[in-house]
Amino acid sequence: MTEPLQARLAAAMDLAERAGELAMEMRPPPGSGHAALKGPQDWVTEADNAVERFLSGELAAAFPEDGFQGEEGGIARAGPLRWVVDPIDGTANFARGAGRFCVSLGCMQGNIPLIGVIAAPAQRETVWASRGGGAWLNGDAIHAADTSAVSQAIMELGWSRRRSNADYLKLCERILADGTGLRHGGSGALGLLDVAVGRIDGYAELHLNLWDVAAALVILREAGARVSDFLAGDGATNGNGIVACAPGLAAAWSDLPGLPKPR
Numbered sequence: 001m002t003e004p005l006q007a008r009l010a011a012a013m014d015l016a017e018r019a020g021e022l023a024m025e026m027r028p029p030p031g032s033g034h035a036a037l038k039g040p041q042d043w044v045t046e047a048d049n050a051v052e053r054f055l056s057g058e059l060a061a062a063f064p065e066d067g068f069q070g071e072e073g074g075i076a077r078a079g080p081l082r083w084v085v086d087p088i089d090g091t092a093n094f095a096r097g098a099g100r101f102c103v104s105l106g107c108m109q110g111n112i113p114l115i116g117v118i119a120a121p122a123q124r125e126t127v128w129a130s131r132g133g134g135a136w137l138n139g140d141a142i143h144a145a146d147t148s149a150v151s152q153a154i155m156e157l158g159w160s161r162r163r164s165n166a167d168y169l170k171l172c173e174r175i176l177a178d179g180t181g182l183r184h185g186g187s188g189a190l191g192l193l194d195v196a197v198g199r200i201d202g203y204a205e206l207h208l209n210l211w212d213v214a215a216a217l218v219i220l221r222e223a224g225a226r227v228s229d230f231l232a233g234d235g236a237t238n239g240n241g242i243v244a245c246a247p248g249l250a251a252a253w254s255d256l257p258g259l260p261k262p263r
C-alpha cells in the first residue's frame with residue numbers, strides 16, 4: 001500500500017473511533033422522540049450532524065486535497081480521493097438508545113473503494129480494510145463464512161420505505177422458502193460487516209446509498225465475500241440493490257427477486 005494510503009487508513013481508524021466516542025456521548029436514552037424524520041422511517045439525530053461535521057473538519061485538516069461526501073451534507077468537496085461517510089448508520093436504532101449502529105468511513109478513487117473503516121462503539125469493535133491489505137476486526141483477520149447450504153444459512157434483509165413492501169415481502173418469502181434463517185437489524189453497514197466477519201452468511205437490500213456501503217465494500221472484498229456490483233450504472237449517485245454473501249452461497253443467491261447477482 002502506498003504511503004499516502006497508509007496515512008489515510010491510520011487516520012480513518014483513529015477518526016472512526018473518536019467519532020464513535022462522540023456518538024456514544026450523544027446517544028439518546030431508551031425511548032422515542034429523540035430524532036427528526038427526513039422521510040418515511042428515515043431518521044436523523046443531532047449526533048448524525050455533529051459526527052459528520054467532526055469527520056469533515058478533521059479530514060479537511062489532515063487531507064485538504066481530498067473530497068468529502070456525507071449522508072447528511074452531501075458532496076462538500078471534490079478531489080482525486082474522496083471520503084464517503086455515514087456518520088451514524090443505524091440511526092433508527094441509535095435514536096432509541098440501542099447499540100446496533102456504527103460510524104462508516106470509506107475512501108474512494110473515482111469509483112474504486114480503496115479504504116474502509118467501520119467503528120461500532122457499543123459493540124467495542126472496529127473493522128478496517130484496504131484494497132489488497134486484508135480485513136481486520138480489532139486486529140484479528142476476518143473471513144466470510146464457509147457455509148454452502150441455504151438451509152443452514154442466515155441472511156439479513158435490510159428494509160426501507162425506498163422500495164415497496166410487496167418487493168420486500170417477495171424477498172422474505174424466497175428466503176423463508178429456502179429454509180434460511182431471516183434477520184433484520186436496522187444497520188446496513190453492520191449487516192454487511194457481519195457477512196465479512198462470518199457471523200451471518202448473507203446481507204441483501206433492495207436499495208442502499210453509497211454512504212451506507214462505501215466502507216463495507218472494501219471490507220467484504222478483502223474478507224473473501226462475494227458481492228454484487230453496487231457501483232454498476234448510476235449506483236454511486238442514486239444507490240443500488242446489494243447482495244453480499246459467503247462464497248459458497250453466491251450461486252444459490254444469484255436469482256433473488258429484484259436484486260443483482262453476487263459476483
Ligand code: LIP
Pocket residue numbers: 042043071086088089090091092158159160161186187188189205208209212
Ligand atoms: C440505514 C441503512 C439501512 C436502511 C435504512 C437506512 P441510516 O442507514 O443502514 O440498511 O435500510 O433505510 O438507509 O439512515 O441509518 O444511515
